[in-house]
Amino acid sequence: MSDIKKRPVILDCDPGEDDAVCMFMMLASQQFELLGITPVCGNKTLLYCEKNALRLLELTGHTEIPVYKGADRSMARGVRTAGNVHGNTGLGPVVLPEPKIQTQDTYAWEFIYEMAKKYPHELEILAVGPLTNLGKAFLLFPELPKLIKQVVIMGGAAGLGNWTAAAEFNIWADPEAAKIVFNAKVPMVMMALEICFMAYVSPDDLKAIRGDGTGIIANVTADLLTRRVDFGLARGAKGGILCDAVAATYMIDPSLIEVEEVEVDVDTQGELTVGKTVIARDYTELYKIKPNTKNGIGINREAFIDLLIKSVKTLDEKLSH
Ligand SMILES: [Ca+2]
Numbered sequence: 001m002s003d004i005k006k007r008p009v010i011l012d013c014d015p016g017e018d019d020a021v022c023m024f025m026m027l028a029s030q031q032f033e034l035l036g037i038t039p040v041c042g043n044k045t046l047l048y049c050e051k052n053a054l055r056l057l058e059l060t061g062h063t064e065i066p067v068y069k070g071a072d073r074s075m076a077r078g079v080r081t082a083g084n085v086h087g088n089t090g091l092g093p094v095v096l097p098e099p100k101i102q103t104q105d106t107y108a109w110e111f112i113y114e115m116a117k118k119y120p121h122e123l124e125i126l127a128v129g130p131l132t133n134l135g136k137a138f139l140l141f142p143e144l145p146k147l148i149k150q151v152v153i154m155g156g157a158a159g160l161g162n163w164t165a166a167a168e169f170n171i172w173a174d175p176e177a178a179k180i181v182f183n184a185k186v187p188m189v190m191m192a193l194e195i196c197f198m199a200y201v202s203p204d205d206l207k208a209i210r211g212d213g214t215g216i217i218a219n220v221t222a223d224l225l226t227r228r229v230d231f232g233l234a235r236g237a238k239g240g241i242l243c244d245a246v247a248a249t250y251m252i253d254p255s256l257i258e259v260e261e262v263e264v265d266v267d268t269q270g271e272l273t274v275g276k277t278v279i280a281r282d283y284t285e286l287y288k289i290k291p292n293t294k295n296g297i298g299i300n301r302e303a304f305i306d307l308l309i310k311s312v313k314t315l316d317e318k319l320s321h
Contacts, residue, residue, distance in 0.1 A: 006033040008119040009251070010112060012070075013244070014042025014129030015052035017092045017224045021308070022128050022154075022244035023053075024217060027060050028311035029252045035115050035123075036066045038108035042129035042173055043082045044090040046072040049129070052090050054099035060217065060315055063101050070108040071132035074174035080130070082169055087227075094223050109137035116147040123147065126251055127181075128154040128244035130170050135177025138184045145186040153181075154247040156264065156277030157193040158295070167275030168193050171266060175275040179266040182277075188293040190264060191247045192277065195257070195296035199246045200232060200239035201225055205305045215316035221308075249304050250296065256307070258298035261291035 009032045013019040026034060037057070039049040053067050073079045086092060104111075112133070116123045125148060127134055134151065137144055155170035155178065163169040171178045182188060201209075206229050210222035228240030250257050263280040267273045280289045 007031055007124060008033050008035055008115065008122055009124045009126060010035050010038060010115060012038045012040060012108070012125060012127040012129060012133050013053065014040050014044070014049045015056060016043040016049065016090055016129070016244070017086050017228070018242040018244040019043070019128055020052070020056050020091060020224055021221055021242050022126075022248040023056055024060065024221060024315055025245060025248040025252060025308065025311040026126065027062055028314040031252065034065050036068055036111055038068045038070050038111065038133050040070040040108070040129045040133050041072050041074070041079060041081065042170065043086045045079060045081055046070060048090045050103055051099055054101050054103070055096040058099055058101060059096060059220065061319055067103045068106050068108045068111045069103055071136060074130065074132055075135055075176045077174065080173040092224055092227055094220050108133040109140055112137045113141045113144055116144055120147045122149055124149050124251070125151045126247060127151060128170075128247050130173035131155070131177040131181045132174045135174065135180040138180050145184040148186050150187040150189060151181065152189040152191070152247050152250055154191045154196070154244045156190050158277070158279045159194065161276065162193055164275065166270070166273040168277070171277055172275030175266050175268045178275070178277075179268050182264050182266055182292060185292070188264070189250060189259065189296075190277070190293050191243070191250060191296045193243070195299055196241045196243040196246050199249075199299050199301055199304050200237060200241050201229055201305065202239040203229055203233070205239065208305070209309055209312060211313070215312065216319060217315040218312045221312050245308060246296065246299065246304070249299070249307060252307065256300045256303045257296050259294035260297050262293055262295045263289040263291055264293040264295070
């Protein structure tokens with residue numbers, strides 16, 4: 001494996017319970033060189049998201065991966081967070097010690113640009129929070145989009161939103177940034193709400209993730225997911241969703257996810273629809289669409305769960321050595 005060139009990637013996130021699982025999956029995969037993590041204000045304020053990123057790197061023994069200073073508010077709408085959806089700290093019931101490692105002095109958007117110049121046409125960005133850091137990067141460095149291989153996001157919805165009636169949280173939290181990113185002519189891949197609902201975790205999956213209960217990462221992952229599974233079941237679903245892990249799955253093994261080519265733009269003006277990802281398919285009659293995004297429309301759920309379990313086991317095996 002060592003002589004195979006690794007894929008340079010930056011993880012942009014707002015940890016966040018499902019961000020944590022996404023991070024675990026990326027850290028476990030041997031395919032990537034994780035160049036850095038760029039937290040952003042989202043599920044919680046930046047301070048919490050930043051600390052959680054540092055905590056999760058310490059937990060997994062990956063303190064060599066640098067964390068950069070991200071945006072502490074949206075581009076035009078102040079500080080927007082998900083309140084207590086992810087618990088008081090952002091990691092639900094999981095309590096981790098204060099981090100010893102620290103955030104770098106460099107800003108996220110500068111780091112992204114530097115890495116794009118260092119790895120032109122190779123750098124991939126996995127963005128699973130509001131798109132503020134990327135939006136700023138694209139605004140400040142107009143030549144940046146053409147240097148990036150792809151941006152894979154969790155965000156948006158073809159149909160109903162989960163934060164407002166029309167909008168999914170990540171896009172609602174910074175619609176102006178999302179609009180910049182979708183219009184930047186960079187290859188986009190979107191894992192929206194619909195595919196996240198397909199990729200639910202059942203109570204049996206949760207047991208399998210925890211395994212024999214001796215793995216640190218296995219236990220943390222199961223603890224992060226328990227409330228979500230209970231919440232889903234109480235609402236009549238078959239389990240809980242962990243959105244950001246779906247985007248990590250696309251990065252690791254895109255064959256598990258079916259995509260369609262669509263044109264996506266973001267509404268920043270609507271009275272009721274600010275933050276809605278407006279998706280045009282080929283049956284739009286008024287004009288020929290110009291596809292700018294691959295949108296996930298189907299997932300091999302069993303293989304997704306297997307990949308999740310394998311990732312958790314890999315991290316625990318590394319920790320036990
Ligand atoms: Ca997230």
